[in-house]
Amino acid sequence: MTTLKIGLFGVGHLGKIHLSQLSTMLNVEVAGFFDPSDANAAGVHELYPNLRRYESAEELIMAVDAIDIVAPTTLHFELCQMAIRNGKHVFVEKPMTNTIDEGKTLVKLVEEANIKFQVGHVERFNPAFLALREYDLKPMFIEVHRLAEFNPRGTDVSVILDLMIHDIDIVLSIVKSSISRISASGVAVMSDTPDIANVRIEFHNGCVANLTSSRISLKKMRKMRLFQKDAYIGIDFLDKKTEIIKLKTPEDEGLFTLDIETNSGRKTIAIENPEIKQSNAIRMELELFRDAILQNKPVHVNVIDGFQAVEVAHQILQKIGRGQTEN
Structure with a gap:
């Protein structure tokens, strides 16, 4: 079988995890990486002394079949656009883009290009969620709590785009209806953007989802509760x-x-x-990306999925912004 040459963009904490998975994956060759941080690059070369560090994003894109973007969100659009225009397949970490307009542009570019484009919404591959694949999910009320301890690493974006977007994506994937109304409140405590937020999403089919996310909590929690006719379903993403x-x-x-x-x-x-079948969610999503390319299969989380999550996230941010202006 053909070997897929992949270039990695961003080798910070999560990027190194991606690298460890890609480097041991069948039919995959990590051709090199691009990261402007000398400290990040030094950390990679301690573990992978022969892995080439490229001096420019363009050079790495031209040397590979596909790219894996684990760079800051503000760089996603530029890197995705450059790769797509050069006919390269793209895996990009969530959130897909930093703005709605960037997301719209990528949707158009992907639809026009003959490439595979997958978004890294890793909770789709959490073993606790995968255990429900055969179950008929038709929730009418959803309650979600995603709490994390403060970590400066994720504060380049709001808690909505950093944490809540995981749950936005899951909710949109299981509620087969369009959104009728969004209510939201949030507060910036440790950074310049909201660090804690509570959101209510109402759907045209009557389903209501209440989402709470915080990155200033003293304990971690990643729980989702689904209530539907004659059933209650509890999912603990943290404890699987x-x-x-x-x-x-x-x-x-x-x-x-x-x-x-x-x-x-x-x-x-x-x-x-x-x-619960124990598995590595990051490895699974990257293997599915590889298989989509080599076997010409559909990707599991496509550009539309990624855009819809970004769009709802920004609608939430707009609601929070209006609420703070009105006070």
Whole structure:
């Protein structure tokens, strides 16, 4: 099988994780990297002394078949555009772009080009979420908490584009309806952009999603709760656990059950803990990107998915901005 030559843009903390996965992947050759930081480059050369550091982004793009962008968000658009115009496949970390206009331009460029373009929404590949692939998700209420300790590394963008965008993407992928209304509030505490935010997204089908994200918490939490007809589904993205509590059906024999007296009579509840198949989410998304190119398959998180998440994130930021102006 053909070997895919990949160039890596950005070898900071996450970039080094990508490099460690790509360098041990079948049918992949990491041709080199580009990063203006001498400190980052030195860290790479300690582990990969023979890996070439390119002096310019253009030079690296021209030397490879595909690029993996793990650079700051503000650089995503320029690098994506340069690669697409040169016919190169692109994997770009979330958020896809820094602005809605940049996202619109990339959508148009990708649609016109004969390349594969995948966005790194890694929570799509979290084992706890993958455990629900065969389950019929039709939530009518969603509650999400994503809390993180403060880390200056992510503060080049707001908590919406840094953390909440993971959950925006997941919610948009499972709610099969368009958005009717967004309400939001947020506060900048440690940086120049919101560090904590609460958002309510209402959909035309009646579903409501409440999302809370904070990067100034004392503990970590990444939980999503889905409520739908006759079922509650809990997903713990951090501890990789999934739980389904539902009204028992004939297919639920063998599950732990509980009888509950209600106003309409006795109901039997079944509790299911789907099997969690442990996997490396970053490696999985990069392998799927490789396979999409070498086997000419669709990518799993495409440019439209990436754009929609960015668009909703910016609508939230606009709501927060208006609220702060009105106060």
